[in-house]
Amino acid sequence: MSSSDRHRGKHPADSDLFGPAAAPALRQAVADLSWLLTRGYARNSALKLVGDRHELRERQRLATARAACSDTAREARARHHLPAEALRGRNVWIDGFNLLVTLEAALSGGVLLLCRDGCLRDMSSVHGSYHAVVETDTAITLVGARLAELQAASVHWLLDKPVSNSGRLAVRIRELAQQHAWPWTVEPVFNPDTDLIAARDAIIISSDAVVIDHAATWYNLASDLILTHRCGPAWIVDLNG
Known part of the structure; x- marks a missing residue:
């Protein structure tokens, strides 16, 4: 199975989107989204609310969605x-x-x-x-x-x-x-x-x-x-x- 010279490395914008300067806002966005999910808010609408509030780019919103979960889900997992x-x-x-x-x-x-x-x-x-x-x-x-x-x-x-x-x-x-x-x-x-x-x-x-x-x-x-x-x-x- 040929892999040529392909890698699954970082996206060209990732250094800016996920660098040290961006991390605090992303952590707060994950905390905010998790708080909303814990209280029963629909994921899509909650993600839009949080993403807009923190002015997140599309790839950052995806990261926030992947990282967040409700308290119930975290405890069950x-x-x-x-x-x-x-x-x-x-x-x-x-x-x-x-x-x-x-x-x-x-x-x-x-x-x-x-x-x-x-x-x-x-x-x-x-x-x-x-x-x-x-x-x-x-x-x-x-x-x-x-x-x-x-x-x-x-x-x-x-x-x-x-x-x-x-x-x-x-x-x-x-x-x-x-x-x-x-x-x-x-x-x-x-x-x-x-x-x-x-x-x-x-x-x-x-x-x-x-x-x-x-x-x-x-x-x-x-x-x-x-x-x-x-x-x-x-x-x-x-x-x-």
């Missing part, structure tokens, strides 16, 4: 989140694109948001088409090494089948798993979120809000890898306040 040692001997299911794109962004210097629920989320998006980047194999290998270290019994990757090149990525993940003798399976499916939520006996690896709000248990593997510097120095914008 924390209750269902497991410690690393809980993966030992358990079946693990991975939200493939969600995890992989975040790690690719971390490895290539893209902006990462430390969100209110403790997740690290990137500012990239697949939008129906995925292209491997220089960092793709490294990201997959980091996942494999860490899950082997944690002694997960089996690992099942789910990829969005409608996303172009998901089949090629599945082949590459299988090749790397075979090379390292990792007990992995990879499955492109039409709606990974539904399957991940329904997998009640597995520990889910994801930072997608919809998934972790409904999963029985989950583990924050992206933050594990990035905050322990396994991806090298990463550009993290703390919006958790």
Whole structure:
């Protein structure tokens, strides 16, 4: 799977949009939006209100939406989140694109948001088409090494089948798993979120809000890898306040 010289690094405007001068307003915007969400305000209208008040650009509004959550959601996510040692001997299911794109962004210097629920989320998006980047194999290998270290019994990757090149990525993940003798399976499916939520006996690896709000248990593997510097120095914008 060719990656040419592509990276999943920062947007040309990100240094200004997420630099030190912009961070205080973004943190306050996340706090304001979270306050409104906690009190039952509709997300879209609340985001517009907060974005207008703080004069946020479109990409900053997207970051605010990704970083904010209600108190109820934050507490529920924390209750269902497991410690690393809980993966030992358990079946693990991975939200493939969600995890992989975040790690690719971390490895290539893209902006990462430390969100209110403790997740690290990137500012990239697949939008129906995925292209491997220089960092793709490294990201997959980091996942494999860490899950082997944690002694997960089996690992099942789910990829969005409608996303172009998901089949090629599945082949590459299988090749790397075979090379390292990792007990992995990879499955492109039409709606990974539904399957991940329904997998009640597995520990889910994801930072997608919809998934972790409904999963029985989950583990924050992206933050594990990035905050322990396994991806090298990463550009993290703390919006958790």
